[in-house]
Amino acid sequence: MKTPMLFTLVSFTQLLLITILPLASADLIDDTCKKMPDVDSCIAILRSDPRSSTADTPTLGLISVDTADSNAEVTLDEIKDLLGKSPDSKTKQALTSCEASYGNIRSSLVPPSRESFTKGDYKFAVQYMNDAANTAAVCEAGFGGPKSPIYDANMFERNAGLLASAIASSLL
């Protein structure tokens, strides 16, 4: 007679934990995002990643860095495509410059930012991810017009970079 009760107790505890944990982290996303300059962008970026439901704050930061990295990867492909379509010389110059700077985001800004979040020396992610955001803004400005052919990509990169930087800042 004791066994079914014990089993029910353990099962109930398990269920309770399974129910509470994601809710606890969902509250963490809300808590984190409400401190951010762009709340909507923060929530959209974080909730898009399945890891976020059980993530702690440094992991939310890592998710933002990964978002910046994935977006940079996709953007590099888009740039390559656009360059292959024989654009005019001004656009070509801007695209080439963006290609170099997005490559730099992936090779030089993302790795130390990841290391910064996983190892707890957050000030480096604050700086490097802020610079990734700036890089996207500079890339956009390089086209000269109101909206470049990679406007969405640049805005997304800027938001991901600013989010990662702000999360790192909140951990200092």
Add this chain to the structure above:
Amino acid sequence: MAEPYPSRSPVDQEDPGYAPLAGGEEPRDHRRPIRAILAVGLSVLLVVGIVIGFSTDTSPDVCAEVNSARLEPFLLGGAGQRSVPVKTVVRPVPRGVNEGVSAKSNRVFAGANLRGFPWNNSMLSWQRTAYHFQPEKNWMNDPNGPMYYKGWYHFFYQYNPDAAVWGNIVWGHAVSEDLIHWLYLPLAMVADQWYDINGVWSGSATVLPDGQVMMLYTGSSNESQQLQNLAYPANLSDPLLIDWVKHPGNPILAPPQCIDKLDFRDPTTAWYTSGGKWRFAVGAKINKTGVSFVYETEDFKSYKLLPGLLHAVPGTGMWECVDFFPVSDDGLDTSVNGPGVKHVMKVSLDDDRHDYYAIGTYNEEANTWVPDSPEIDVGIGIRYDYGIFYASKTFYDQNKSRRILWGWITESDSEYADVQKGWASLQALPRTIVLDTKTGSNLLQWPVEEVDSLRLSSKEFDSVEVEAGTVVPLDVETATQVDIVAEFELDKQALEAAPEADADYVCSASGGASQRSALGPFGLLVLADDDLSEQTPVYFYVVKGPNGTLKTSICTDQSRSSVATDVHKQVYGSFVPVLEGEKLSLRILVDHSIVETFAQGGRSCITARVYPTKAIYGAARVFLFNNATEANVKASLKIWQMNSAFIRPYSPQ
């Protein structure tokens, strides 16, 4: 590596986190005994886990103290829960390019022109310094374990062997006989143990009276926990101390129970107490209160966490690179103590990347330090340097009985340029530190006297009149490696006639050298080209306060130092005490992309990084300038050309 990323077009999303869960109905099962065993086993594991968790608490005293009423007001509780409505759009609506970057950005771009500058190799290679310590390539940060040992000054540093950005940190090593002519040695420590596999982080050297060297340092472990470790030279009779051994008993310290495993690092040099034990400090934080713990050891084999905290200051955040040492008008060994001896507490604040110090009194028995002036306590008062200067560390030089300060000077340009040029970061020139006995309330820093040995030819300018609103060229050869010592005197009539200012002057909030008033700014323009299209003003700004008192600021203005837009454009500086009868005095050391300024004998210091594109090589000049509206200024100065230190790899003769 990167998983395929969700499309950026709006997508209807259901958040799995909020989906209601199915009820917990258990299927009937005939294997009841196994289920019972499993259930009991799991519960036992749970209980055992909880017991282990509580029993690894090795520091109940300290953490109890930490949770006591003394710190309670400063330990902020969590904010109330409030849920935010979830939008279904994945890609957020952009707000526009030129809205600017986040408020916490430490990057200041000129106007709305955000273009990256097309740096070429000539401009980039000019940026390398001639007589400041920097490795041959790649990234450097904190100074580590500086010491004097058997005829050599040793310098270690945080180093990335793989890139010109931070990461993969190991210990670089260099030696010098005179703190100037450095010779690179092989890496002293690499990340090869589980307890430092994720980073061989900062630490300090303690030289024992019997000649042993104890190097305490922080390792980032395989689980990213910050642990303290011990290393020592493999061979004490090798004066170059090339090989190092990690103590088999490492790690020696884990974070106290109330401290996060990521907030515990940078052990200091140890000091010897009257009780015959060695003590050292480690910085940490509790919520937003920066704190310092103290450990005690007799033999560097077993360690005891002392109860209480050496010191804590609410609101200052994580305390990195804590330094703790006695001061007087002369250098003092780290272990000196006694009635009337003042101790300096110094912290590097993670929150704002600045180094702060305060002067106070150490009570060895109570293991506490108390600032002389709590309103300028450590972290909220005086800084070592009002420009770029972080993670600094002092050591006692027994060779010349002086205390010497090292500081990490990071770049103020873009990482893209750093990667292009293949390196990032410098060390400041080593500085002596003494107590300013004239004011009693601040330290004096001055480049070590060995810097003077780099001086080559010089030119002297005596009593040059610089009228209000004028610029005077100084006829020296090219001015990319110079040492300038200058004195200024303001016209007495203008001083008396000047009106009282309605507000304090703050360098960083000012318009820099182009913001004029009756009594300033005036000083020097360094790394300036002939038509002043690029210039770095270093200047005094004097305002009259109530009762005719004068308040002087010293500033370095980066805003027009380069036509490039992807470099910092800030004005650094601070108020500097000027005592009765003192002239305004400056020493400026220019070494390519670094400008180090010392005002009033080192009462206020400013280190700036500048990246001119035109005022480089033979085109770099020096000017006197006076942008005041009323006062004329008389300047006397001497300018030396500085030799290179020829920093290179060590090779046996």
